[in-house]
Amino acid sequence: MAINPWCFDSWAVMDGVAFVSRRQPETIDATSTVFLSVPDLEPVPIGRISTALRAQRSSFQDGFRDPDNGLEFTFDDLSQVQEIIRRAYLAGGLGPAPAPVEGPPPSPFRGEPPVAPLQPNAASGGDYYEAQLQMLGDGSGLLPDMSDLGNPMRRTELLIRVHQSADAIYPFLVAFAEATLLECVHAHRDRLHLPATRETLRRWCYLLNALGLIDLTQPDRLFMEPLSQVIRGFDRPWFSAPIDKEILFRIPCPLRAHWYREIQTLGHKLYMPLALRDYFSYNRELPEFIPLLLCALIVTLAPELTVSRMQPMQSADRRRIIGRACEWLARELPRLTIPPAVESALFNFAMSRLALNPPRWPTSGRV
């Protein structure tokens, strides 16, 4: 007897939660129904499909259908289903979080006193990264083609080469890390007097310092005067901040001229390659991989995994942390081959989410 395929019954895409059943498309005669939910996506058996269908009264979408013909997609095994829920959930993060059109009245105790904002004259991070790449080159002599990152069979080999090239890759990481700092100051230039903005910048400086990408022990030698001014003005020491990994979703992303202007934060540069299998088919050069590598370094950073200030140890430290980041990327990049029509639906969904963001100008000259 043929085994029924898996079909999506109900799916809360943005929340990474779905009910799927083994059944023929367009029927409710299910032989098995399971519930899957992030973060672990372990299947939980559900006794009856009615529970799954009732979810459509609670903000779940009705099934998952091919845009070309309106028919339900079918899947041979649950691992494909898990991969799709996972990647769609990450793609969902490319859009803005729902923000109130009109919130409750503000508290009279929360008003900001009139303080003249700091407005350092910082160039945009995107401009800076472009300028640094003019000097560093496109990395083609080092790692000429990153497109194998989209291929689960060949990805590990490429990531091993990245790992082995840690010292040579570091200048690219430094350039992008410095660009993020400049972008922070640039994007938040009228908010640097606010405690939350200052704290974000302080934490970001701490993380980049721990990764050996900037040297905060000598702020006067920082690469840009407006930034060293801001850093010197920190109210609290930079060397005792928490390892705040969610900061990736608050740090504005420096934009190269050809990047989507709707990209807002570094988190978007993390989600795009993890959600879209073909991302590196269109972004083959090393400088396009650097933002993802920086994000992976932040995610895998641990108190004992930092880059020493002592010169003889630095090369081994860099190699160690890049190794951990590559190991993480090998697990997190798209894992399975899914049908092209499903891949296409995922791509369209990701792009539609990204398009909901307000566009940013990539260079300071166009602000």
Add this chain to the structure above:
Amino acid sequence: MSGALDPQYFNSDSWPERVNAWLANQTPDPFLDGNATLIRQIMEHSESGLRVVVNISAEALLGFLAARRYYNLYDNPVIGAARRKPSPERIAVDQMLGFGSDANDFYFGAVALGGTGVRFYGEYCMALKPWVIADDTQILDRDSYDLLLPPLSNGPPIQNLVQQLAGTWKADCVEMLLRKLLPELAGSNRLITTGTVSEMILHDQEFVEVHKRGVISPSSIEEVRQSPDEIAMEARIQSRSNAGYAPTAVELRWLQQRQSVVDALEREGIHSRIVTLHGRGYQWR
């Protein structure tokens, strides 16, 4: 084994009549009478009694607070294509429940005594203020989509069946629940506790469904409840991360989404708390 539906349960009598008929058929049992009285007291208590709850996922909750209006279904899918027409199951359920052309005005909830609702439908459980539920709000003794499946789909004419299983919030809710709970207590020889009543009223996918008519807005919310399970999962991810085990990208997004909910609830001034399945504050376990 097939057979007819239980005529003591599936009939046209009112819910109080069905409770009385069931009690009259039992061997005299002082604990059963005592429990019936106790359950009524627990459920009818104005401050801690029955509530209508709506479970909602993080993104939907954020959307609800942003739009200041709850939408209980998506007209269009978020990903992929829409059906060419509404699902036959949804049309069938709408017709069976008698929604007619006003189907979009009805919002689905569940009856609960404490607890975190039907968590399959969302990790956040919104308890509605009692006064936003009209007395004549329709309730059904089960998930309405069960009407689509055997044995109910093979049973008596569906409109008769729905009439037998439905009731209204004010007049029937307590009696409907009593009819559901008492058979499970026969022969227990002890008085029931609030925690047990809470678990029996809404257990896993078993619940009394509420068809609330009219908009649900943030001002309709008495409180938002969460299960300790999600809090424990959140703490575990964070502690693993602090110990040097990198979170997955999905875990990062999940934490980020949950933080957004914390911020939104604080901004709205909506009371939020962690409760156990028994409906009590976690600290009283």
